[in-house]
Amino acid sequence: MRHERDNARAKIDRAMMSVNLLGEFGISVDGRRIHSDLGRSGRKMAALLFAFPGRLYRRERIADLCWPELDPERSRAALNSALWRLRQILCQDPSSERGQNLRSIGSDIVLEPQSWLKVDSCVLAGTATLASDQIETSQMPCMKSIRSAIDLYDGQFLEAEDFDQFAAERERIHTCFVNLSTIALERYASAGAYPDAISICHKVLSFDPFHELFIRRLIALLFLNEQRAGALRFYEKWKSALRAEIGVDPMPNTARVGQQVRCCQSPTDFDEIRQIVFSSEDNGGA
Template sequence: MERLSVHLFGGFRADRGMPPQPLHLTRTAQHLFAYLLLHRRRPHPREVLAGTLWGETDDEKGRACLNTALWRLRKVLEPPPVPRGTFLLTTSSGEVGLNPDAPLTLDVAAFEENLRGVSAWSEATPDPWETSRVEKALTLYQGELLAGFYEDWILEERERLHCLYIDALTGLMYAHKHHGNVARSLETALRILKEEPFREDVHLVVMRLYQETGQRFMALRQYEKCRRSLEEELGIPPSEKTRRFYESIRPPRRTSSKPPPPLEPPDDAPLRHALATLKHALETLERVHRDVMEAARTVSRLFEEGHQSPPDGESSALGSSEPSEPF
C-alpha cells in the first residue's frame, strides 16, 4: 500500500506514493487531519473535536461540521480499494482517532522522536553521540507549525514545538563548543539569535567565540547587537555578567589629551612705559637739536653781515656751525 507523507512544518502538505502525488484536502479537512496527527496517541470524543475545531458555533452545527469534514477526509485518505480504517478509526462509542499503524510518515513525529531528551543538554554535560541525530531532526523544521493557521490550539502547539526547536539548537551550540568546533558552534548560535534576538546568553556565547578566534571587533559589535535587542524587545540593559565581559575586551578609554592652556604673556606695562618715555625723550632731543642748529646759523649770519665779532665767551658757546649729533 502506498504510504502517505505529511508535513506540518511551514504549512500543510500531504503526498502519496512515489513519485509523490499531492492530496487535495479542503481547509476544514486539513484542520481535522492536523489535529488528529498532532494528538495521534489517543481517540477523541466527537463533542471534544467539534468544540475544539468549531467552538464558535452551537453544538449541533459543530457536530455537523465535524461529520462533513470527517467524511471528506476519509474519502481522500481511504478511497477504494483502500480498506476503511487504514488511516482513520472510529470506536464503538463514536470516538475518532488516527490508526497508530497507518502507513504514513509525519515530520512532526520524526522531529519529536529525534529530539527526545535534548532539553536535558547543558554546556557542562553535552551528549556528543546525539549530535548527528539532533542535526537530522533540525532539518525537518522547515518553518513554524501549520503556517497560515491561527486557531488557539494550533498556536499552543506551535509555541511548544518552537521551544523544542530552540532547545535543540542551544544543546547543539554547546555540544559543538565543548568539542572545539568553534565554526559550527558560532553558526548554530547565530541561528538561535535569528529566531530569538533577545537571548542574552546566546549573545554572550557568540561574543566569547569571536574573542577566542581573534575577532575582537566582531565580539564588540555583537555586544551592541545584544544591547539594542534587549532594549527593544524587553526594555532592559545587558546583565552585569555580559557587561563585565564586554569591559574585559574593550580597548582602554583614551585619556584626555587636551593641549595645555597657553601661557599668559608677562606683564609688559613697565616696558611699554619705558619705551614711551624713551621715544618722547628722543623726539624732544631732536627738536632741541634742530632749534640749536637754526639759532647757530642765524647768529653766524648776523655777525658776518655786520663785521662784528661775537661778545666774549659767546663764540666759544656757538662752536662750529655744525654741532655734532647727540648720539
Template sequence: MIHIQLFGSLSVQHAMPDGNINPLTLTTKVGDILAFLSLFRGRYFSRDELVSEIWEDNYGKEVSQGAFNTTLWRLRKKIEKKYYRAGELFRRDCRGFLCFRKEADVYLDIEEFKRKACQSTTNRVDKLTQTQVNSLCESVELYSADILGNFTAEWALREREKIRRVYFNVLRKLIEYYRFQKDYRSSIRYAQLILDNEPLREDVHRELMELYELSGQRAMALRQFEECRNLLRKELAIPPMRQTMQLYHQIAEHALHPEHKLKTESDELPIETFNVLEQLPPELTDQFPVDTVGPSTDSSPGKLINQARKHIALADERLRKTIKHFNK
C-alpha cells in the same frame, strides 16, 4: 504512502511507488481535522472534543452532527478510501471516539523530528556519540519553520510553543557539543539559529560573544555586543544585563592585553558599577552610544587595539556621566 507536513503550513502529498509526488488539496475544515489528529496521533477524541478544539473559535458553537460527519466523510474519502483499507487510517472505538492510528503507514514530519530530537538531548555533551549528534543535526534541518504557521487556534498555538522548546533544547545541546569539541564555527551557527527566532535572548548574545572571542574574531564579539545592546534599547528600553557588560569589558581588555585569558566570571569592575548601569534611564545612556564595530576584514593587532581603546573610553565616559547623574 501519504506524507503529512506540519512544519510551515499544512501540506499533504501522496508518494507513489515510482517516486512521483502527488499533492492533495483539502478544504479548510478537512485540513483542520487532519492537522489536529496528526498532532495527537494515537489518541482518541469524542466529537464534542473535536468540535470544541478545532471548530469553535472559527465557526462558533453551533456545529451540527451532520456537518461534522460530512467533514469527516470527506477526509476519509480524500485520503483513507483512496489509498488505504477501511479503518486502516482512522478508527472509532466502542464509544464512537475517533483516532488517527499510530500503526498507519504514514510519514509525519513532526514525528520524525521528535524521534531524532528527543533521543539524546538529556545526555552530557562528552557522552554523545556521532550517531546521536547526527540525529540532532537532522532534527534541526527538519524544523524548516514553526508548525502550522497559518493556524491561529489555541490548540495550534500551544503545540507550536511545545515544539519550539524542543527545537531550542536541541540547538542548545549542539552549541554546547561543538563548543566542547572546539568547533566554534558550528557552535556559532546554531547559536545564530536561536537568535533568528528569539533575537532578545541576551544569554545567547553572550554565548556568541564568547564563541567569537574563542575563535579569534574579536571584532565580531564586540559587534555582537552592539547588536544586543541596540536591540534591548529599541525593543525594551533597557540596558544590557550586568553579565553582558562584564563580558564586553573582558573582551575589550583582552584586545589590549591578548596574553590574558578570557574569563567566564570577572571581577575587573565592581558589581556596584553594573548595578548603577542597569538603573540608568535610557535617555542618559543614549547620550553615549557605543559606535558599532563594522565588519572590517582588518584584524591586525593595531586595528583591534584601537577599537578596544575607543570602546573602553566611551564606556568610561558613560560611567562618569552615570555617577554624576546619581550624585545630583
C-alpha cells in the same frame, strides 16, 4: 540553512507521507505537495490528529473546537466531511491501505501512528526526548539525528493558527528545539567546530532574537572563531536593536560578556569566555 532544512525534509519525505506542522501546515507524499482541500477548520482538525497520533478524541469535542460558529448538527456534518477528505489524503500513500489508520471507535476518533506517516513536530520531539534520556544515562546522542531534527524547525508549531489548543504544544515543541540546539552547539564547540555552533545559534535567534543565553553564546563563539571584531560589532548592533524595539538594556550577564570579549588579554580570560558557551545560566530574554 534552507538547503540543510530541505535535506532534512527530504529524508522523511522519501517513500512516505510527510506532514509539516512546524511553520505552515502542509502534506506531501514522496516529496510531492498535496492540496489538502480541508479548509481552515478542517486543517485544525487534521493538525490535532497529526500532532498527537494515537490519542482518542471525542467527535463532539473536535466539532465544538473546530467549528464553534456552527450549530451541533451542522458542526457534526462539517466534521464528517473533513474526516472523509482527510481519509482521501491518507489514501494517496500506497502504504496507507486506504487510510485505515484513521479510525472511528464508537464516539471517538483516533489517527493511529504508522511507519509510513512522519510528522515533523513528532520527529523533533521524539529526537529531543531520546537525546535527553541518552545524556541522563551517559550515552552519546546521535548528532546526525539531532541536526536533522533541528533543520526541520521551520517556524513555531502552526504559527499562523490562532487556536488555544495549540498554545501548549507550540511552547513544548519550541523548548524541544532549543534543547536540541543546546546539545548540538555544545558538541560542536567541544570539537572546535565553531562555524557549525555559530550556525545553530543564528537559527535559534532567527526565531527568538532576544534570547540572551544564545546571544551570549554567539558572542563567545564568534570570539573563539577568531572573530573578535565581528563579535563586538554583532553585540553593539544587537544592543541597539534591543533598546529600539524593547526599550531596555542587555541583562548584566550579557553586558559582561561583551566587556570580556573587548578586554580579553590572557589565557585565563580566554578560558572564561569559552565557558560561556557551555553555561546554562539564563537570565531570560528581554
